[in-house]
Amino acid sequence: MTWLITGGAGYIGAHVARAMTDAGERVLVLDDLSAGFPARLPADVPLVEGSALDGDLLKRVCAEHAVTGVVHLAARKQVGESVAQPTRYYRENVGGLATLLEAVAEAGIKRFLFSSSAAVYGNPDVDLITEDTPCAPVNPYGETKLTGEWLVRAAGRAHDISTVCLRYFNVAGAAAPELADTGVFNIVPMVFDRLTRDEAPRIFGDDYPTPDGTCIRDYIHVADLAEAHLAAARRLTGADASGDLTVNIGRGEGVSVRELITVIGEVTGDGRPAVVEARRPGDAPRAVASAALAAEKLGWTASRGVRDMVESAWQGWLLHHGG
Known part of the structure; x- marks a missing residue:
C-alpha cells in the first residue's frame, strides 16, 4: 500500500502522516503549504x-x-471565512475533491478516506449526536463537508471505491510540541493567545440551558484523531472494506467552555476569571458525539482526556509563540 495524504503538512494532516508512518504504512503527502x-x-x-x-x-x-x-484532508476550514467567502469554499473544498476523485478513478485506486466534520449536523437538539442524526449544516463550511460526503459515496458506487468518511468534533492538543496548531482559530489557542497578551479569556454567553450556562462540546485529542485515521485506513485494506462507512470521531463526553477554561488556567498557572460577552450567532448549547459506531466498526476509542489536550497544546504554544 502507498497512501497519498492530501493536506498532510497541516496540523491534523501531519499527525495522521506520523501515525501512519510509525505504524509501518508507506505515505506520500500533497500539500499547497497555505x-x-x-x-x-x-x-x-x-x-x-x-x-x-x-x-x-x-x-x-x-x-x-x-x-x-x-x-x-486538504480543505479550507474556518467557519467565519466560509460565510464571507462561500464561492471560494465550494471551489476549493468541493471542486478540489471532485478533481481528486476523478484522478483516483482514472488511476484505479480503490480506497478513499475523507476528512469530514461534525459541522455537517448543524445544531441538533439532542443529547448525543449519532451518525443517524439529520444533517442540517448552518454555514458554507459545513455545507461543503456534507456535499463532499455525498460526492465521495457517489464516486465510490460509480467506480467501486471503498470509502470512509470521518466526522470529527473539536480537535485539540499535539502529539509533540513541534506538531502543535499554530493558528488562533480554536478555543484552546484562542485562550492561550488572550493570556499571553495579559488579557482575560472570553466566554460568549453564559445563559445557555446547560449546568453552568456555557456551551458544551466534545473535544478530541489530535493524536487520538490520527489513530482513528490509521484504524480507518486499516479497515479499507481489510476483508470488510467494501462499500462505504461514515462514523463520528469524538470522546462521547461533554465539556463546558467554563470547565475547559478552568483546566487551561490550572495548566498555564494563569487562572484569571473569564469575561462574559454576548452570545455568538449559531452556537449550539450542546454538541457531543456518540462514539459507539467508531468503536464497533473501527475498533477505535479515544484514550486521552482534556487535560492531556491542554497540556500538550500549551507546550506547543510555548515552542511556537515563546514564553
Missing part, C-alpha cells in the same frame, strides 16, 4: 507541493508513486 509546514513531516515522507485542484498533477502523482489509497 497552512502546512514541511518541517512537520517525518524525514522519509515525500512531499509534493501542489493543490487538489490541479488534476494533471494529481494524475501524475498517483501514477509515479503507484498510489493505492488516499486520505483526503
Whole structure:
C-alpha cells in the first residue's frame, strides 16, 4: 500500500502522516503549504507541493508513486471565512475533491478516506449526536463537508471505491510540541493567545440551558484523531472494506467552555476569571458525539482526556509563540 495524504503538512494532516508512518504504512503527502509546514513531516515522507485542484498533477502523482489509497484532508476550514467567502469554499473544498476523485478513478485506486466534520449536523437538539442524526449544516463550511460526503459515496458506487468518511468534533492538543496548531482559530489557542497578551479569556454567553450556562462540546485529542485515521485506513485494506462507512470521531463526553477554561488556567498557572460577552450567532448549547459506531466498526476509542489536550497544546504554544 502507498497512501497519498492530501493536506498532510497541516496540523491534523501531519499527525495522521506520523501515525501512519510509525505504524509501518508507506505515505506520500500533497500539500499547497497555505497552512502546512514541511518541517512537520517525518524525514522519509515525500512531499509534493501542489493543490487538489490541479488534476494533471494529481494524475501524475498517483501514477509515479503507484498510489493505492488516499486520505483526503486538504480543505479550507474556518467557519467565519466560509460565510464571507462561500464561492471560494465550494471551489476549493468541493471542486478540489471532485478533481481528486476523478484522478483516483482514472488511476484505479480503490480506497478513499475523507476528512469530514461534525459541522455537517448543524445544531441538533439532542443529547448525543449519532451518525443517524439529520444533517442540517448552518454555514458554507459545513455545507461543503456534507456535499463532499455525498460526492465521495457517489464516486465510490460509480467506480467501486471503498470509502470512509470521518466526522470529527473539536480537535485539540499535539502529539509533540513541534506538531502543535499554530493558528488562533480554536478555543484552546484562542485562550492561550488572550493570556499571553495579559488579557482575560472570553466566554460568549453564559445563559445557555446547560449546568453552568456555557456551551458544551466534545473535544478530541489530535493524536487520538490520527489513530482513528490509521484504524480507518486499516479497515479499507481489510476483508470488510467494501462499500462505504461514515462514523463520528469524538470522546462521547461533554465539556463546558467554563470547565475547559478552568483546566487551561490550572495548566498555564494563569487562572484569571473569564469575561462574559454576548452570545455568538449559531452556537449550539450542546454538541457531543456518540462514539459507539467508531468503536464497533473501527475498533477505535479515544484514550486521552482534556487535560492531556491542554497540556500538550500549551507546550506547543510555548515552542511556537515563546514564553
